């Protein structure tokens with residue numbers, strides 16, 4: 001499923017906040033330890049009551065890898081859901 005997501009550049013990582021993400025965006029998070037790739041939908045983040053001005057870089061350490069439990073050294077990029 002996830003492989004169909006298309007990478008997009010919304011802006012420099014340090015300026016992007018949760019508010020920049022729309023419902024058709026998705027965050028691809030790569031584990032810094034086992035390199036497992038996970039996808040996080042902005043709706044999930046809003047459900048956790050993160051504010052729209054929350055920088056995505058600050059959210060990064062809160063993403064725990066579902067495979068190895070690691071939270072350190074993760075990287076992320078923005079993607080778009082398939083349009084069909």
Ligand SMILES: [Zn+2]
Pocket residue numbers: 031032033034035036065066067068069070
């Ligand atoms: Zn991992």
